[in-house]
Amino acid sequence: MTRVMTKVFAIAAVVICIGTFVTMLIGLINSGYQSLSFEFLFSSPRNFGLEGGIAPILISTSMILVLAILFAVPISMLTAIFLFFRCRCDTVQTRLILTVLELLASIPSIVFGLFGMLFFCDFLHLGFSILSGGLTLALMIFPTLCLTLFASFLTLPNETRMVSESLGLSRLTVARHLLIPHSISGIVAGIVLGVCRCVAETAALIFTSGYSIRQPRSIFDSGRSLSVHIYELAMNVAGGDANANAAALVLLIVLLIINLLIFAIVDRQPNWIRSANH
Amino acid sequence: MTTSPNIFEINNFSASYRDAEALNDVSLNIPRRGIMSIIGPSGCGKSTLLNSLNRITDLTPDFSHRGDVHFDGQNIYQRDFDVVNLRKNVGLIFQKPNPFPFSVYKNLSLPLKEHGMRNRKEIESTVNESMKIVGLLDEVSNIRRRNATELSGGQQQRLCIARTLTLKPKVLLCDEPCSALDPVSGKKIEDLLVRLGKEISVVVVTHNLAQAKRISDCVAFFCMVEGVGKLIEKGDTQKIFNAAQHHMTREYVDGSFG
Ligand SMILES: Nc1ncnc2c1ncn2[C@@H]1O[C@H](COP(=O)(O)OP(=O)(O)OP(=O)(O)O)[C@@H](O)[C@H]1O
Ligand SMILES: [Mg+2]
Numbered sequence: 181m182t183r184v185m186t187k188v189f190a191i192a193a194v195v196i197c198i199g200t201f202v203t204m205l206i207g208l209i210n211s212g213y214q215s216l217s218f219e220f221l222f223s224s225p226r227n228f229g230l231e232g233g234i235a236p237i238l239i240s241t242s243m244i245l246v247l248a249i250l251f252a253v254p255i256s257m258l259t260a261i262f263l264f265f266r267c268r269c270d271t272v273q274t275r276l277i278l279t280v281l282e283l284l285a286s287i288p289s290i291v292f293g294l295f296g297m298l299f300f301c302d303f304l305h306l307g308f309s310i311l312s313g314g315l316t317l318a319l320m321i322f323p324t325l326c327l328t329l330f331a332s333f334l335t336l337p338n339e340t341r342m343v344s345e346s347l348g349l350s351r352l353t354v355a356r357h358l359l360i361p362h363s364i365s366g367i368v369a370g371i372v373l374g375v376c377r378c379v380a381e382t383a384a385l386i387f388t389s390g391y392s393i394r395q396p397r398s399i400f401d402s403g404r405s406l407s408v409h410i411y412e413l414a415m416n417v418a419g420g421d422a423n424a425n426a427a428a429l430v431l432l433i434v435l436l437i438i439n440l441l442i443f444a445i446v447d448r449q450p451n452w453i454r455s456a457n458h
Numbered sequence: 459m460t461t462s463p464n465i466f467e468i469n470n471f472s473a474s475y476r477d478a479e480a481l482n483d484v485s486l487n488i489p490r491r492g493i494m495s496i497i498g499p500s501g502c503g504k505s506t507l508l509n510s511l512n513r514i515t516d517l518t519p520d521f522s523h524r525g526d527v528h529f530d531g532q533n534i535y536q537r538d539f540d541v542v543n544l545r546k547n548v549g550l551i552f553q554k555p556n557p558f559p560f561s562v563y564k565n566l567s568l569p570l571k572e573h574g575m576r577n578r579k580e581i582e583s584t585v586n587e588s589m590k591i592v593g594l595l596d597e598v599s600n601i602r603r604r605n606a607t608e609l610s611g612g613q614q615q616r617l618c619i620a621r622t623l624t625l626k627p628k629v630l631l632c633d634e635p636c637s638a639l640d641p642v643s644g645k646k647i648e649d650l651l652v653r654l655g656k657e658i659s660v661v662v663v664t665h666n667l668a669q670a671k672r673i674s675d676c677v678a679f680f681c682m683v684e685g686v687g688k689l690i691e692k693g694d695t696q697k698i699f700n701a702a703q704h705h706m707t708r709e710y711v712d713g714s715f716g
Binding site: 271337339340341342343344345346347348349350353357358361362 | 512514516517519541542543544545546549550552554556558559560564568569572573618621622625
């Protein structure tokens, strides 16, 4: 009986997931594909985005994303490694840090947006800029990334830890040669999740990287991200639906490509780990 | 400083996990050469003692100890003691072979590099030397490409021994090194330990009394007394097996224990 129920729920879950995705995709393709063209991708928007393309927006988006990842990954990596080596020695301290991280992870992104505006834009005088946006996103994904990395580090067998310690290996060596290679797929999965959240983020960017649709010349310029563009077209520009849908389609495809690319790399991982270990 | 004939001098050492005492008041000297077997029923603190000697117990948050342990004349629990140096000099082999999941060569060279060897040639010759001692040099080819986890269990265990031997340890602690292996592989490890015992100090925890009898120069018998592990008796192998002083030792080696 419970078996049947499990099966029913499993099938229902699959149907709901795939159904939602397919419906969404068909809707987007239907209403967006006419606007989608080579020109759309490689030209600047005109007339508030009603005409023209999204080239500068794609560039701003990539810049914000790269900055966010560049800031978030190393810092969360170090934090997670620190937690890993501490976690069995200092339970109260670790508990506290983990609880704070979990709390931070559950804060809505708009709060990060407001904080980013106050801290990066005003306090640090970075203004509405790609840098402010990137830093805000980095801050936003940091807690989740940290927790994901930490969880994947915990899968390192305790014996490996004991042996490496008994050989007098330093933490740096253990992290570099054992911990990170061991948890590489978890690390990559965590980064993918972070990337996807960054690409999809709107609320945290409206207040930090701004609305400018000009081509950014540096990270100190304001730049509109793809998701902000979609939001603007759909909500604030009359008749912007077609281009909003086209942009959303691009967003979806970008996310899909990032996912596929990264998982393709992870699948090949055993080879390059082996060849890197001489 | 006068060099004592003992590499380890353990004085009134007690160890507990949280509030449960695992070892009580152990005093034991471990000579610089030869094989010492540690025997005793399960749970009497044999592994605890071995782990304390390498200070790997530092990883266990609940662990605490009393008394002291001197390595080469230095108290290993004193404040500014160099633990990394201790671990370099005191190899620890676990029951389950646990090579690192990369090439055989890297398994051996990584600890060497960690402890400051930089010269490629030197590293290579040290690795080869260790491989030769444990008899893997001819058995395993292409050690730079071969992943250590692909070796057989016995080979893996010998690899683990080779990995600590690259560091030229003064003591090799083995916690039931043969019990996860087939008899033939076990015999190879045994012979290896006997050879090593001629040069350095080897301590073997074993449940195999015949093995203890075959290989060791002296034997320490641990047992639970009122739920706490204690050192009951220590002496030459012959004496422990044929003319033990304590009745518990006699019963244990006769197999009439419990
Ligand atoms: N990490 C730990 N945390 C808490 N208690 C432990 C831990 N390790 C060992 N103990 C306890 O300490 C006591 C001694 O354990 P130990 O592993 O030293 O015994 P042993 O003589 O090696 O046994 P065996 O022959 O089965 O390996 C046992 O009662 C055990 O439950
Ligand atoms: Mg044990």
